[in-house]
Amino acid sequence: MSDAGDNLKRLIDLYRTMVRIRTFEQTALEAHRAGEIPGPLHVSIGQEAVAAGVCINLRRDDRLTSNHRGHGHAIAKGADPARMMAELYGRATGYCGGKGGSMHIADFSVGMLGANGVVAGGIPIACGAAQGLKLQKSEAIVACLFGDGAVNRGPFLEGLNWAALYRLPVLFVCEDNAVAAFTRADSVTAGPGAPARAQACGVPATSVDGNDVIAVDEAVGAAVAMVRQGQGPQLVHARTYRLMGHTATDAAAWRPASEVEAAHAQEPVARLARVLTERGVAAESLAAIGAQAADEIGAARAAARAAPWPEPARAFADVQDLGAVAWRR
């Protein structure tokens, strides 16, 4: 296959990942609205290019830490959407046996070290994972994904300094969706933002259009190459837009409709579809990818719905080995 062919194949892979993420989250939203999924659900609809563009540059044994809006990161890293959906449904067959839900999906078998319910919670963990890997002479690296809200928490500064200090193999990715919960990120963030803060700690940083998966792939590819060469941490700042509310029950109606409409015109899945069409990919091929995703995620939802609840006794498992609930000498 020619270089151009390789490149096209890569774009189609990215498209497939993004469509699977989009379909998963749209389905989860629908299921949440239908009362089938309990608890808080944070979707990343509109941000899929970041997850896909980052993870296509990772190996299976590379690790990843994520945040509360992490379904896309997990899917792109190779997690099984069926087990993810079952976890969202709180079922025994879910990744965490129903103990974690949307905010705590992890799949250690693909290096996904966990979503996180605390903003910036994954940053120190990523630094330590990288330090542990380095100590064990592993060649794996760690991708640390967080939002724009995290850059105003202390662990962001600590983590940048730490990773730079020990030259750790960490790729920091600030997935800047322009809004921290219900507040515009730029209204609560002083100065020029994440890249400048990284550079102040000696961490090279680039900023990229996070809705352009080709640009994300390129920027991350370059940064990952530096990290793999042992040059220490890098930061990629990917500007994107959260098309939906903070949670499934939030309409984010405070945003002007014109702003959201304009953002829809820039959303990454349709944007990549246009590129693929220009590159000669047939509409049927794109439709087939959509149909495959719909089948996969539809089956995941049906299986989750039919899956058993965890046995109540499982609430007492995996607390700790010693001193757990039933502990006796």
Add this chain to the structure above:
Amino acid sequence: MAAVTLLEATRLAVQQEMRRDPRVWVLGEDVARGGLWGQYRGFVDEFGAERAVSTPISEATIMGAGLGAALVGTRPIIEMRIFDFVMCAMDELVNQIAKVRYMFGGQAKPAVVVRMPHGMWRNSAAQHSQMLEAWFAHLPGVIVATPATAADAAGLLVEAIRCDDPVLFFDPKDLWTATGDVGEPIAPIPFGLARKVRDGDAATVVTWSAAVPVATAAAEQLAGEGTAVDLIDLRTIWPWDQEAVVASVHKTGRLLVVHEAVEVAGFGAEVVARVVERLGPAALKAAKRLGAPRIPVPFAPPLEAEVRVTPDKVVRAVQSLID
């Protein structure tokens, strides 16, 4: 081996385990310089700067990085320098370390030891003197070790390092210089097994950490006056040796719990409540807690003395149970 200080006993314990297991390493402020207390003296020379890691004053990341390193298969010892600084790392400890195994459905066991030298020591005032171990007994997912002797500190630390559960290890600052024999090699001491310090029938006195020598002095004084108490050092408050305490109170019918921490809602309340539940109220003639008043630890020696439990206070408390 000859008698060593509690501080040296912990140094030997960690050294032994780092020699045994290359996955074990230490991170914390000034660790490469031997640690604030000298508890890692010589480590950087023997184990290198990658296993005896001096860190920035970044408590959140010291704690969180320890967790991340555990999740990829190493076994870090997270040094907090002084217990009170853990307040800067509470998310990483309470929301992350104590939860990941459970939240992720058992996919990972965070095998970390968090060392937190605690308690009053040389008039260090309100932010360097606290004993809040009861908070962590309340926290599912962790073990809470509170040793009082050189041998116990060493043996429990070896157990902690080999344990797959997160262990919160409260070094008793005020007892760093207390001496005792440690074995060679240092054998692990299982968690949840109390140590009987003295035998007696008059009352049961339960204690741990820096209050142990205080209660021991009181028990000796009482013995001189003809009152022999059963004195129990819990050594770990989670898990804790309910069987030893219940058996003793069954015998004596009187229970005093002594801790340096604030008395209100301290772990002493849990001990008394559990014993009452297990034995029934009729089995107890009297029960009492003795701890600090509910005030911050003050600086000036005469003010700090107001807060401390003392042998006299313990003696009076035992006498009040018996009278």
